[in-house]
Amino acid sequence: MFNNLSDKLDKALHVLKGHGSITEVNVAETLKEVRRALLDADVNFKTAKEFTNRVKDKALGQDVLTTLQPGQLMVKIVKDELTELMGGDTVGISLKSSPSVILMSGLQGSGKTTFSGKLANYLKTKKTKKPLLVACDVYRPAAINQLHVVGEQIKVDVYSEEGNMDPVAIATNAIAHAKQNGHNVVIVDTAGRLAVDEEMMTEIANIHNAITPDETLFVVDSMTGQDAVNTAKAFNDKLNFDGVVLTKLDGDTRGGAAISIKSVVNKPIKFIGTGEKMDAIDVFHPARMADRILGMGDVVSLVERAQEQFDEEEARKLQKKIAKNQFGFDDFIKQIQQVKKMGSMKDLIGMIPGAGKALKDVDIDDDAFKGIEAIIHSMTPEERSTPSVINGSRKKRIAKGSGTSVQEVNQLMKQFDQMSKMMKMMQGGGGRKMMQMMGKMR
Template sequence: MFDNLTDRLEQSFKMLKGQGMITEINVAETLKDIRRALLDADVNFKIAKQFTDDVKEKALGQQVLTAVKPGQLMVKIVKDELTQLMGGETAEIELTGSPSVILMAGLQGSGKTTFSGKLANMLKRKKGRHPLLVAGDVYRPAAIDQLKVVGEQIDVPVYTEDGNKDPVKIAKAAIKEAKTKGHDVVIIDTAGRLAIDEQMMKEISSIKNAVEPDEILFVVDAMTGQDAVNTAKEFNDTLDFDGVVLTKLDGDTRGGAALSIRSVVEKPIKFVGTGEKMDAVDVFHPTRMADRILGMGDVVSLVEKAQEQFDEGEARKLQKKLAKNTFNFDDFLKQINQIKKMGDLKDVVSMIPGMGKAMKNMDLDDDAFKHIEAIIHSMTPEERENPAVINGSRRKRIANGSGTNIQEVNRLLKQFAETRKMMKAVSQGKNVQRMMGGMKQPGRRF
């Protein structure tokens, strides 16, 4: 996500390296490169030009403090302008109705059905809501079955009507059903088309008028760049929607939609989809996204993801084990599972300042731990509890059982011993800088 844009912006800022002050000449060169970077990211030309004009105006009006280098000042100005370009403030969804009704809109293939499930899951887990999903797409083959599968995955009921091809009547009946059964949120998944057409717009307008939703969310595939922005404008002219959802932001997207859509439709981006899993959705924070685009990471979001998986009771048990140096491979597996639950591994790592670029060319995905897990699962309960009993013959058996080799088993055992030693030192408040400096780099597989 935004990898190419991040690299190009970093190169642009390097033009000011070694400069003693900001001048119209060096700023012009820097901004020329920034504008190219934005255009390469599929940002609308007028928006890119206005953006660099605003940055230039602020940069030339700044007095550079002796403690701040021109390049650093330019990064701050660009960050502030990127934040404003993407909306400035975080926009929450409004759920005031009884029940609250959320209407999904967008083209076919944008990810409406999957996002409907993700949003229901988020509201259920984080807000304590009781959502009802509504299958309002009566045209696409298997659309209703897909929503049923999604509902089963997150344990949220799905309202359907066999034989009824009128989405307006289905939506109205679903709201009545929600009131009867105590659902406080109704999420209506509507039909999409391969392209915008009059029938599609008339139908979704009829649904809007019939159910008077609290929120209308326009779901768009971030991979489609400027096409997404143009589609958003046409939908907004008809529906006057409340916010945008960018899906597939974890893919090979150049970022143009995220950077342009707010300026074109003057509606906030409210959510972003970052993977296939039902919990792979985030509230959109313009400031945090600007940080990530500029390679600064996103520590706040990382902490929030960690807190979602945090179990206070388990943490106390782990603390005691670390202090007594009894942390074992079963505990290690639990920690791996918690990390995996935080979301796409590459996305999580990119939130750590400086790590996104370092991990750019690494094949880092959910299978990154599979060799470690295979080795641990090939151990007996006794071996996982007390790794010291693992001798030569046991190592050979573990390697055969896990589909690895003895060298990989040895490497894991060595790294585990070093990790346990370091974690014990951390738990006791010791300075571990020297210890970490002496540790060897991890092996190629783990």
Template sequence: MFDNLSDKLDKAFHILKGHGKITDVNVADTLKEVRRALLDADVNFKIAKDFTTRVRDKAIGENVLTTLQPGQLMVKLVKDELTELMGGDATGVNLSGNPSVILMSGLQGSGKTTFSGKLANFLKTKKNKKPLLVACDIYRPAAINQLHVVGEQIGVEVYSEEGNRNPVEIAQNAIKHAKANGFNVVIVDTAGRLAVDEEMMDEIARVHQAIQPQETLFVVDAMTGQDAVNTAKAFNDRLNFDGVILTKLDGDTRGGAAISIKSVVDKPIKFIGTGEKMEAIDVFYPSRMAERILGMGDVVSLVERAQEQYDEEEARKLQKKIAKNEFGFDDFLAQIQQVKKMGNMKDLIGMIPGAGKALKDVEIEDDAFKHIEAIIFSMTPVERSKPSLIDVKRKNRIAKGSGTSIQQVNQLLKQFDQMSKMMKMMQGGGAKNMMRMMGGMKGMKP
């Protein structure tokens, strides 16, 4: 995510490395490279120019703190300005209606139907809502069927009408159905349309007028860059939408749409899509995104994702198993499944400060755990619960069954053994002893 932009900004800040103070000359050189990096990221020229002008004015008028080097100060100023440019604070969806009606709009192929499902899943699992998906795309072949498949996948009802070619009527009838059946959120998935298609734009305007949604969201493919920003402006002129959703952000190495769109349409980015799974949806936090662009990671989001997968009851059971030295490969497999639910591995690693930069040339696939899982699935239930039973003969059988080498099996067994010992040590008072020791050190005199 934003790899190219991150690399170029990092090179720009290197100009200030070794300088004892900020001057007109070194600031000008640095910001020239920052502006070039933004333009390469497909940010609008005027936005990039205004951005660097604001940073320059603040940098020249800033006294460098004794704790900050000029390069560090420049990173901070760029981070603050990026945050403001992308919206400042996170903005949630308006769920005040009864039911709350959310109208989805956007171009053809922007990922609107899939994201409608992701949003329904998000509201169901994170906000304890009872959403209803509404199929109003009457033009695209199999669009209605696609929404039904998505709805079945996440356990959300889909409202559709066979043979009805009037999206206004379908949306109105869906809201009546929602009121009668206890649904508190209605997500209306409309047909994708081009801003230049006057007839289709009139149609969505009629739907908007008829149902008076609490939220109108514009869904756009982040990988289209500056074109996404221009399209958003055309749609906003007609619909006056409430917020933007950027899909396919995990595949965007430039970042132009995310950086520019708020400045052009003056509407916040509310959500981003970060993968193909139904769970791959994040609230958009401008400050966190600015930190990721600048290679600072995003520890807060990483912790939040981990907490979402944390099960207190399961954690207690696991604690008891570790204490009794009964932690086995089935438990290890369960931990892997929890990590996988947090998102794709490359995205997770990018949230760790410095890790994204260190591993930028390393190809990390979504199925990074597939060899480990294959090895564990090739073990018998007894072997999984008692790894100490696995001898050379069993290792050969496991390697053959999993399509891996005996070296890979040995490596996994060794890593598992080391991890088990570490977990046992922490359970056995190792952590408490460490805390006591640190507490005693506080009382020591220099």
């Protein structure tokens, strides 16, 4: 996510990050490189120019040149301005009515139908709502079937009317159906086109007028860059939508849409799609995204994801096992499953300060644990619960059963042993010493 932009901004600000001589000339030169980095990321030229002008004014106004750490202050100013450019504060969705109606809009291929399912799943699991998905895309082949498949996958009801080609009537009837069946959120998936055309805009405006939604969201493919911003403006002129959803942010996106869409349409980005799975959806936090773009990670989001998967009872059991030196491979694989539920490995690593930059050329896919899981599953119940019984002949059998080598089994055993010792150390009085030691190393 934003890897190219992060690299270029890091290089642009590198000169000012040290304690060397800082002058008005090299501040101007640095901001020229910052502007170039933003333009390469497909940010609107006017937006990029205004951004760097604001940073320059703030930098000179705060006497950056005479501070003890001018580079750090400069990075902070860039971060604050980047946060403001992307919306400043986090803006949630309005769910005041019962049922609350959310209208999805956007071009064909932007990911409206998939995101409708993700949003329904998010509201169901995290907001304890009972959503209803509504199929109003009556033109695209298999669109209604696709929404039913999504609904079945996340166990959410889908409303559709076979043979009815009037999306306004379908949306109106769906709201009545929701009231009768106890659904407190209605998500209306509408038709898209391959380009902005008058017929499509009129149709969605008619649906909007008929159902008066609490929220109208514009879904846009972030990989289309500046085109996405122009499309958003055309939709906003007709619909006056409430917020933007950026999909496919896990791809090789340049990030221009995320950075400049707020300044062009003056509407907040509310959600981002970060993968193909139904739980790959995040609330958009401008400050956290600015941190990630500048290579500072996003520890808050990482902790929040960990807490979502955290089971207090399981943690207590695990603590007792560690204290008694009974931590085994069954417990280890449970921890792996929890990490996998937190999201893609690439996304998680990007949230760790400095890790994204350090591992930028390392290809990390979601199958990173596949070999480890294969080795553990090839062990007997006794071997998983008591790793100390694993001898040379057992290692050969485990390697053969998992399609790996004895060296790989040895490596896993060594890493497991080191981790067990570290966890044991953290349990006792060594925890404080360890944290102090890590502090000195840092």
